[in-house]
Structures are given as C-alpha cells and as structure tokens.
Amino acid sequence: MSIRSARSNRILKSIPPREYRRLSDQLVPVTLRFGQVLYEPGKAIRHVYFPIDCLVSLLTAVDRRRTLEVGMVGNEGMAGMPFILGVGVSGVRALVQGAGRALRMAAGPFRIEFDRNPALQQALYRYTYALMAQISQTAACNRFHETEARLARWLLMTSDRVGSQEFALTQEFLAHMLGLRRVGVTEAASALKSRNLIDYTRGKLRILDMPALKHAACSCYQIVNAVFTRAQRT
Amino acid sequence: MGPATVQTARRAPAVPRLAAGAAPAFAPRVNPHQNHLLDALPARDYERLAPHLELQTLKLGDVLYEPGRAMRYVHFPTTAIVSMLYVMEDGASAEIAIVGNEGILGISLFMGGESTPSRAVVQSAGYSYRMKAQLLKNEFGRYGTLMHLLLRYTQALITQMAQTAVCNRHHTVDQQLCRWLLLSLDRLASNQLTMTQELIANMLGVRREGVTEAAGKLQDAGLVEYRRGKITVLDRPRLQARSCECYEVVKKEFDRLLPYRPL
Numbered sequence: 001m002s003i004r005s006a007r008s009n010r011i012l013k014s015i016p017p018r019e020y021r022r023l024s025d026q027l028v029p030v031t032l033r034f035g036q037v038l039y040e041p042g043k044a045i046r047h048v049y050f051p052i053d054c055l056v057s058l059l060t061a062v063d064r065r066r067t068l069e070v071g072m073v074g075n076e077g078m079a080g081m082p083f084i085l086g087v088g089v090s091g092v093r094a095l096v097q098g099a100g101r102a103l104r105m106a107a108g109p110f111r112i113e114f115d116r117n118p119a120l121q122q123a124l125y126r127y128t129y130a131l132m133a134q135i136s137q138t139a140a141c142n143r144f145h146e147t148e149a150r151l152a153r154w155l156l157m158t159s160d161r162v163g164s165q166e167f168a169l170t171q172e173f174l175a176h177m178l179g180l181r182r183v184g185v186t187e188a189a190s191a192l193k194s195r196n197l198i199d200y201t202r203g204k205l206r207i208l209d210m211p212a213l214k215h216a217a218c219s220c221y222q223i224v225n226a227v228f229t230r231a232q233r234t
Numbered sequence: 235m236g237p238a239t240v241q242t243a244r245r246a247p248a249v250p251r252l253a254a255g256a257a258p259a260f261a262p263r264v265n266p267h268q269n270h271l272l273d274a275l276p277a278r279d280y281e282r283l284a285p286h287l288e289l290q291t292l293k294l295g296d297v298l299y300e301p302g303r304a305m306r307y308v309h310f311p312t313t314a315i316v317s318m319l320y321v322m323e324d325g326a327s328a329e330i331a332i333v334g335n336e337g338i339l340g341i342s343l344f345m346g347g348e349s350t351p352s353r354a355v356v357q358s359a360g361y362s363y364r365m366k367a368q369l370l371k372n373e374f375g376r377y378g379t380l381m382h383l384l385l386r387y388t389q390a391l392i393t394q395m396a397q398t399a400v401c402n403r404h405h406t407v408d409q410q411l412c413r414w415l416l417l418s419l420d421r422l423a424s425n426q427l428t429m430t431q432e433l434i435a436n437m438l439g440v441r442r443e444g445v446t447e448a449a450g451k452l453q454d455a456g457l458v459e460y461r462r463g464k465i466t467v468l469d470r471p472r473l474q475a476r477s478c479e480c481y482e483v484v485k486k487e488f489d490r491l492l493p494y495r496p497l
Contacts, residue, residue, distance in 0.1 A: 060400040062479055068400040081392070085385040091393045091487065122346060129345035132392055136330045136351060139399035140320035143328040143439040179403040219323050227351065 009050040009075050009103060010232060011123045019117050026113065027103040032056075034099040038079055039090035047104045048080030054100030055161045057177060059093040068179035069154075070138050072097070074161025076228055077127050083107060084114060084124050097177075098162040130231040137220045142179070145218040150178055151188040152217035155198065155207060157224070165207040169200075192216065264289065264361045268312035270336050270492060271383055272363070279379055287363040292316075295433060298339060298354040305349060308340030308370045313360030315421050317437055318352040327353065328402065328439030331394045332414065334421025336492055341388050343367050344374040344381075357437065358418060358427055386491045393487040401480040407440055408448040412477035414438075415458070415467060417484065425467045452476075 015023065032038075032054045039045060041060075049056065056079045058071040070092065073079045079094050079102075088107070105113075114120055141150060154177060159165055171185045178185065192198045197213045199206045207213055214221065266287050267273045272280065292298075292314040299305055301321055309316070315334045319327040330352055333339050342350045374381050401410055414437065418427055434445045449460040457473045459466045467473055474481065 058396075060396045062400050062404055062483075066400075066404045068403045070396040070399045082389050085389040085392075086382055087386060087389045087491065091389070092396060125344065126346040128388065129342055129347045132345075132388075132395065133351045135392060135395045135399060136318075136320050139330050139395055139402055140322060140328050140439075142399055142402040144322055144326060179400065231346065 008052050009078075011076075011078055011120075011127060012050055012103065014123045014232075015117070015119045019119055023105075023113050023117065023120070026105050026109045028105070029101060030104045031101055032096045032099060034096055036096040037093065038096065039092070039094040041091055041093055042089060044088050044107075045080050045083045045090055046107055048078055048083055048107065048110050050078050050103040050105075051075050051161075052101040052103065053098075053163065054096060054102050055098030055158065057095045057097040059095060059176070060091075061093070066179060067176045068138075068142065069177040070135050071131055072134070072157055072161060073131075074098075076161070076232070077131065078124060080107075080110075081128060081131060083110065084121075084128070097173075098158070098167065100162070126231040130228045133227040134224050137224050141218060141220045145220065147178070147180065147184055147188045148191050149216060149218035151185070152192060152197070152213050153221040154178060155205070156210075156213060156217055156221050159207055159210075160225075165210065167205055168203055169205045170203050264312060266310065266312070266363050268335055268361075269310040269338075269363065271338055271380075271387065272310055274383055275379055279373075283365065283369070283373065283380075286365050286369050288365070290362045290364050292356045292359060292362050294356055294359045294428065294430065296356040298356070299350050299352070301351050301353055302349050305340050305343060305367050307364040308338055308343060308367055309354075309362050309364045310338055311335055311360065311362040311421075313423070314356055314362045315358035315360070315418055316354050316362075317357045318350075318354055319436060320351070321353050326439060327436045329414070329437040330398055331391055332357070332417050332421070333391075334418070336421065336488060337387050337391070338384065340367065340370065341384060341391065343371060344384060345388075355433070355436070357429070357433060358422060390488050390491045394484045397480045397484050401478060402439075405478040405480065407438055407444055408451045409476070409478040409480075410438055411448045411452065412457075412473055413481040413484075415465065416470075416474060416477055416481045419467060419470070420485065425470065427465045427467075428463060429465055430463050 038049060038056060051074050053075065056073040057069045059067050059069050061067045082090055171182050174185045175182050189200050193200055197209050197216055199208055298309055298316060311334050315332060316339055317329045318331045318333065320330045321327045339354050374384060401413065419425060431442050431445050435442050452458045453460050457469050457476060459468055
C-alpha cells in the first residue's frame with residue numbers, strides 16, 4: 001500500500017513524517033467486510049483500526065435487542081477508543097457498516113507507540129473529544145428529534161464518511177442503527193422519498209438532493225460536523 | 235488556630251471558606267478527599283495540587299459552564315451533584331451525564347477542547363473544589379497518576395453518555411427519572427434530593443407537566459415522595475427494580491473503572 005493512500009486516515013495524516021515512519025511499521029492494511037464485528041461489549045480490544053474508506057458503527061443495546069447507533073467512525077477517526085483511555089475492553093459493539101479498507105494495529109504495539117508519540121496522543125485526544133460530542137449529540141437528538149430528521153442526518157453522516165451518495169442498505173439495518181421498528185424506517189424513508197430527497201428501492205439507497213436533505217436533517221448534523229472540523233485544526 | 239475557628243467549623247452546614255493554602259486544625263467535615271479522584275492520588279501528587287484547590291459552595295441551579303465558553307476552572311464535586319446538559323438551538327435541554335464525587339467537570343480541557351459542548355448545572359446543592367484549568371493541564375502533562383485516572387474517568391463518562399442516548403430512544407420518561415434518581419443517590423449521603431420542577435424538566439428534556447406525570451407515577455407506586463420540591467426515595471430496591479437496565483449498566487461500568495485502584 002503506497003504511503004499516500006495509507007495516510008488518507010486523517011489522524012495518521014496529522015502525524016509528522018518521522019514519527020509516522022515508526023508507526024507505519026506496525027500498521028497492517030486490512031479489508032473489512034460489511035457486518036464484521038470488530039468489538040463486542042465486555043471483550044478485550046485486540047486491535048485498533050484506522051479507517052481509510054470503510055465505516056464503523058458504534059452500537060449500544062438495551063432490553064437485549066433494542067439497539068442504537070451512538071457513533072460513527074470513518075477516516076476522521078480510530079476505532080478502539082477505550083484503549084487509549086487505558087481501558088482494554090470495549091463498552092459498545094463496533095460493527096462494520098461500510099465495507100472497505102483500514103489500517104490495523106495490534107493493541108500491545110499501539111500502546112507502546114501511543115505512549116511515546118505526543119503528536120499521536122494529541123490527535124487522538126482531540127478525536128476523543130469530537131467522538132464524545134457526537135455521542136452527546138446523539139443522546140440529545142434521541143430525546144428531541146423526529147424520525148425523518150434523524151434518518152436524514154444519518155444518511156448524510158454516512159455519505160460523508162463513505163464518500164458516496166449511493167449505498168446498499170436494508171431497512172432492518174437502518175432500524176438497528178436508528179433504534180426503530182421496521183415500520184418506523186419504512187415510514188420515514190417513504191416520507192423522504194415523497195419529497196424527492198432520496199431514492200430507495202430493493203435495498204439500494206441513493207441521495208438525490210444533498211442540499212435539500214441537509215435542510216431536512218436535524219441540526220445535529222451541522223453541529224457534529226463543526227465539532228469535528230474544529231477538532232482537526234492543528 | 236484557636237477554639238473560635240474550631241467552633242465555626244463544627245457548625246454544620248456552614249463550613250469556612252478555606253483560602254487557598256490554608257491548613258485546617260483538624261480534618262474538617264468537608265475536604266478534597268471526599269472526591270474519589272483526588273483521594274486516589276498518591277500523597278506527593280495530592281500535596282502538589284492541594285494548595286490550588288478552592289472550596290466552593292454550590293447552590294441549586296448554579297451554572298458552572300456554558301457551552302462554547304472558555305473554561306477557566308475544573309471542578310471536583312464532593313457533596314454537590316452537577317448535570318451536564320445538552321442545550322438545543324431552541325433552548326430545550328436534556329441531561330447527558332451526571333457528575334458527583336466520583337468525578338471531575340472539565341475533561342474537555344485535556345482533550346484539546348478549550349470549551350465544552352454542554353452546560354454544567356448544579357442539580358443538588360453542596361460542596362465542590364475548583365482548580366485553575368491551566369494547572370490541571372500542567373498536571374495532566376506530567377503523565378502521572380492523575381492523567382491515568384482522568385482517562386479512566388473519561389471512559390466511564392462515555393459509557394454513561396452512550397447509555398443515556400439509548401435510554402432516551404427506548405425508555406419512558408419515568409424510567410429515566412428512576413435512573414437519574416438512583417445515580418444521584420449513589421453520589422449522595424442521603425436518600426433525599428432537593429430539586430425544582432424546572433430543573434427536573436430541563437434534565438429530562440420534557441415540559442413541567444411531564445415531570446409531574448413522571449414523578450407522580452413513581453409516587454403512586456410508593457417509590458418516592460414528591461412534595462414542595464423535595465424528592466425522597468422511599469423504597470430504593472423497588473425503585474431499582476422499576477428502573478430500566480440503564481442504571482445497572484452505568485453503575486457496573488463506574489464500579490469497574492472507579493473506585494480507582496492504585497496503578
């Protein structure tokens with residue numbers, strides 16, 4: 001994998017070249033499959049992942065089956081956050097939502113690198129802040145915002161991170177992410193369709209009108225974007 | 235210090251405002267060790283911070299942080315409880331996390347954020363110690379025990395926030411009130427909370443009628459007494475049974491990560 005593509009994870013890209021060289025020896029390019037589970041709650045974190053073009057969902061669950069996506073990790077971040085906080089176990093389920101490439105590092109070597117690389121520490125602490133803001137936003141969003149607006153926001157966030165306006169998506173998957181019953185997903189998706197914001201047939205979703213979809217999304221979309229943008233400024 | 239000072243200190247709940255650096259003649263009722271984070275520091279680290287800890291009397295409804303404003307202090311509650319509220323554009327708010335004597339307010343500081351996205355409001359009056367933000371950053375930069383404790387606390391807080399998110403999605407308002415009551419009691423010495431209906435409304439993200447309804451349900455079930463702004467928990471085990479699992483999840487995580495074991 002060329003240096004250039006290997007550094008299209010934004011956290012890794014922010015590391016000065018000399019420190020990055022040391023890090024890169026330990027980074028293994030991997031391809032993650034849709035539905036692959038990277039972490040289960042309570043299980044040890046064995047690797048951390050820096051997405052390049054894949055997308056990872058962080059999910060919590062209650063009542064055994066009711067779930068909610070509380071965060072999304074794309075190439076702006078790293079999956080395995082608890083590890084940098086000194087906690088070797090994940091609290092959430094991390095699931096690959098968008099298949100693609102990532103750079104993977106084993107937990108032990110990552111710990112060593114993290115402890116001696118101030119640039120990596122800074123970048124990851126700033127990312128932790130941004131991720132916490134995303135999770136807080138999700139908590140508030142689920143108290144106040146309507147299903148349609150939440151769906152619009154989710155589609156936009158996904159689109160930003162996978163770099164495409166078109167993706168394959170089952171209603172059941174969406175139901176998991178948004179913490180809805182399928183009928184709720186169907187209704188919300190139909191509403192967006194009837195407004196010509198999306199096309200959604202046979203599991204394939206296409207965003208037709210980005211600006212209008214942004215307008216339909218709840219304010220959380222812009223707010224979370226702003227937090228991430230600020231966090232990335234060195 | 236003479237007898238007069240001792241007498242003042244004994245008269246509860248009035249505790250003399252300790253000037254930074256002042257050493258009490260005996261271990262006062264309120265002291266920084268009541269905050270578990272500070273208590274877990276090795277003696278030398280604690281001694282370094284102690285002169286910079288200022289005792290504060292926090293009143294119900296006091297705002298410690300506004301979103302987006304620079305934070306000049308961090309806060310270590312001892313008997314006070316503070317809610318981190320997320321404030322929406324239209325002014326509506328909902329609690330994201332609760333912070334008491336197990337934690338600190340202001341973790342954004344060492345994660346590179348100079349401000350916090352939430353508003354910090356005192357939900358239960360009491361004492362707290364504040365310290366200048368820059369001093370915390372300096373201490374964090376020493377890579378010592380405090381840094382590790384703060385990072386572990388951050389993880390506990392993230393779990394709490396994530397659980398709040400899923401709870402807000404799937405559970406009822408009265409269940410959320412249960413969760414909040416239980417988490418608060420864990421951080422208090424008593425089973426009584428003095429609240430205002432408005433504060434509960436801001437915390438739950440509902441209108442005042444919603445509070446009356448939620449508190450009313452718990453009262454009807456004999457779990458709490460809600461009178462003149464005071465909520466008294468009457469039957470804690472049954473309150474726990476009524477709560478959604480979210481309380482247990484957060485409690486387990488906090489118990490696992492904190493109390494802080496020596497590192």
